[in-house]
Amino acid sequence: MSDRIPLPPLVFAPLLKRIRWGGRKLGNVLGKPIGDESDYAESWEVADQDGNESRVASGRLAGISLPELIATAGESLLGTHVGMNQFPLLIKYLDANDWLSLQVHPNDFLARQYGSRERGKTECWVILQADPGAKICCGLKRGVTTEQLQTGLEVAVSDPSSHLLEDLLHIYPVEAGDCVFVPAGTIHALGPGILLAEIQQQSNLTFRLYDWGKLGSDGQPRPVHIQESLTCTDFARGPVFPVVAQQLCDPEHGFEELVRCEYFVVRRHTSLHPFSLLSDGRFRILMTLAGSGTVDTSTGAEALVQGGTVLLPACCERIRVRPGERLQILEITCP
Known part of the structure; x- marks a missing residue:
């Protein structure tokens, strides 16, 4: 394939992810080919991750991976961004049927401490559907310190009935049409009843602070990364609200x-x-x-x-x- 070959519009086969907080809207609303299970959480639409590489769904290029297209037709595909050895964006749909973990992503500088190819993860969400009262967490309340957050996390683990942690978080309702921009370093979580489109840097580097007492698909608590999370968190950012278009x-x-x-x-x-x-x-x-x-x-x-x-x-x-x-x-x- 020549680097300058004209490429047609490309549709990739979705990479479907089952996670404990997923549901069935990826299939029932967005038409994804889900199975009978009720925990379909993410549909990766355009991805260039090791082991998770988008492949063209049909046509004369069917089966060719996104990295192969970059290697063999990079100029036609990337244009002014030619020279990149990895597609820069990861595009997803998410169905949150339960609270996602409280998490944070590193910026570019901190991400490189975990691998030379690692990128930070700045992202944005566009809400497609939101049940009445559906909420997200995006950012901390203004003035929250490292010590206060660490104490809140410790209390949440020892006393799940305590609201100390939630009182430190910026939690608010969202509705269809809202767009939330989430810079790297912002603590965040999606609540149940939300279907959204997600645009992000090509990164899957996530540090989990708290998982609300939930268990993973293996019946065991999922790992948390307290020190890494605190290091990555931008405590100066404060609360993050939906954007004004x-x-x-x-x-x-x-x-x-x-x-x-x-x-x-x-x-x-x-x-x-x-x-x-x-x-x-x-x-x-x-x-x-x-x-x-x-x-x-x-x-x-x-x-x-x-x-x-x-x-x-x-x-x-x-x-x-x-x-x-x-x-x-x-x-x-x-x-």
């Missing part, structure tokens, strides 16, 4: 910019009418949150279906989105 427009439609950071840009488009996306030598990822349609490009077309994800290689030009009904998509790029 920036309202933008082009000659055809209005759209929202939800997040712009050094790792990714996330825009949300909602439309009944066709519209174009910029072709600027960068790859793009489209996640369909609601509705259906097609995306046409200079190198091919692909269906847009709820719960689906399409990677548009950088070589795709003349990108035209054609809704078949009211369509809502996330457009994800790297700056």
